[in-house]
Amino acid sequence: MQALRESQAAQAGSNFTTVVGGSDFDEEYLTNVTFGEQDFLLIVDTGSSDTWAPQIGFACFDLDNNPVPQSQCAFGTSGYDTNASTTFVADPDTNFNIEYGDGEFLTGTVGFDTVTVANMVVTNQEIGVVTNAAWEGDGFDTGLMGLASPNLTSVFKGTNPDDDEFPQTQIPYNPVFYSAVQQGVVSNPFFSVALDRGSFAAQNSSDLDQNLGFIAFGGIAPVDVTDTAVTVPVQGYNAASFLPENGSSVTYFYYTVDVESMSFTGNDKVFGTTNNIILDTGTTLDYVPTQVADAFAAAFDPPAVKNEDFGVYEVVCSATVPEFTVDIGGVTFTVDPADNLLPLGIQDDEGNDLCASGTFDGGPAEEGNIFILGDTFLHNVVVTFNIETDEVTLTQRTPYTNGGTGARRRSPESLRRRSS
Incomplete structure (x- = not known):
């Protein structure tokens, strides 16, 4: 395993701050995590809650549930x-069972071990031990660290995944950071994430991009920021309908916020309130309501055009991109145009390099649809998640460059949407 390098800056902000690295052409964000005495690189995911790794000897499957060689899972x-x-202790008569938004799925057993991340030591942490994996790995990650609510965890009664029903047989438990707060390991009940956009040079390589931001447990990620900031409540859900709802009796699942409006340079329309929108480090693109995505794509010069086969808006990489904005809590946050040009490694009939917009169609703005502010948006802010007050603080980052130019050899199908 190739470990991430620590830097002096990584020690700022709190005693439990560490770097994150980019993998899968900088579409995934990983950090070092230890189970007992065994070290892994795990995906940092605020869109799910479970921490897991595959058991040695696991069975690998494709997304159609057909057995394939272990190597195809690419852990x-x-x-x-x-x-x-x-320090591992098995949890009998339970099973681990999760499916992610991009179709990957995992089943296995459950246990407890000491989990260490950023020098933060959490004892007796419940984890998934995967015995069957349908996973499209990158050759670096060996699992995932979920940071969302206990209500979204994926441990169930009994040992047969076919009998699992959510939430009827679910056994909620504390994810890693919730355990750290409960055990008094951290002095503050919040963690903070700053994800850097990768340079085109790094994204032209399948190597691990070792320093691509920070995660701070109990502190604030140490990057330069502006005075533009807001603190807003996490939106709860009606547990029965799984629809967003405000009030004192709600259930929390994701880090969901109310977005008052979205717009972009030159736009004269008003795209109003969007709820049920998740702040998700595990998703590459922003998934916004159809009318917003379509209008934004049309504002590229030349316009971006939806490619239904690949599921992205395609545009020549030389296009002029409007600055996208998101209003949350009465504060406007901007998305650097660099985050809305993602080279695909393919060309049009005239030999022009093609890119994808980082902002995509998440479906109509209607009841029940879930939208996502993924890495496209998160590259531009520091997000601090407070699990005690159920609030998030967003702070606009100082503009920064992505360090280079060039085409990324990205498969359009590889763009991740991993909220579970």
């Missing part, structure tokens, strides 16, 4: 050896 190590951990 960064051979897996987690529970027998080699002196």
Whole structure:
């Protein structure tokens, strides 16, 4: 496993601050996590809640549930050896069972171990031990660290995943950071994330991009910011209907916020309130209401055009991109145009390099649809998630460059949407 390098800056903000690295052509964000005495690189995901790794000897499947060689799952190590951990304890009569928004799915057993991340040591942490994986890995990650609510965890009663029903047989538990707060490991009940956009040069390589931002547990990610900031409540849900709802009796699942409006340079329309929108480090693109995505794509010069086969808006990489804006809590946050040109590594009939817009169609703005502010938006802000007050603070980052130019050899199908 290739470990991420620590830097002096990574020690700022709190005692539990560490770097994140980019993988999968800088479309995933990973950090070092230890189970017992075994080290892994795990995906940092605010759109799900479970922390897991594959057990050594796991079975690999494609997304159609057909058995394939282990190598096709492309984990960064051979897996987690529970027998080699002196602190692992199995949790009998339970099972781990999750499916992500991009179609990947996992089942397995459940146990407890000491989990260490950013020098933050959490004892007796419940984790998923994956024995069956349909996973499209990148050769570096060996699992995922979920940071959302306990209500979204994926442990169930019994040992047969076919009998699992959410929430009837679910057994909620505390994710890693919730456990750290409960155990008094951190002095503040919040964590903070700053994700850098990768340079085109780094994204032209399949190597690990080792310093691509920070995650701070109990502190604030140490990057330059502006005075533009707001703190807003996390939106709760009606547990029965799974629809967003405000009030004192709501259930929390995702880090969901109310967005008052979205717009872009030169736009004269008003795109009003959008609720049910998740702040998700595990998703590459922003998934916004159809009318917003279509209007934004049309404002590119030349316009971006939806490619139904690939599921993205395509445009020549030389296009002029409007500055996208998002209003939250009465404050306007801007998205750098660089985040809305994602080279695809393909060309049109005239030999022009083609890019994808980082802002995509998440469906009509109607009841029940979930939208996402993914890495396209998150590259431009520091987000601090307070699990005690159920609030998030967004702070606009000082503009920064992505460090280079060039075409990224990205498969359009690889753009991640991993909220579970």
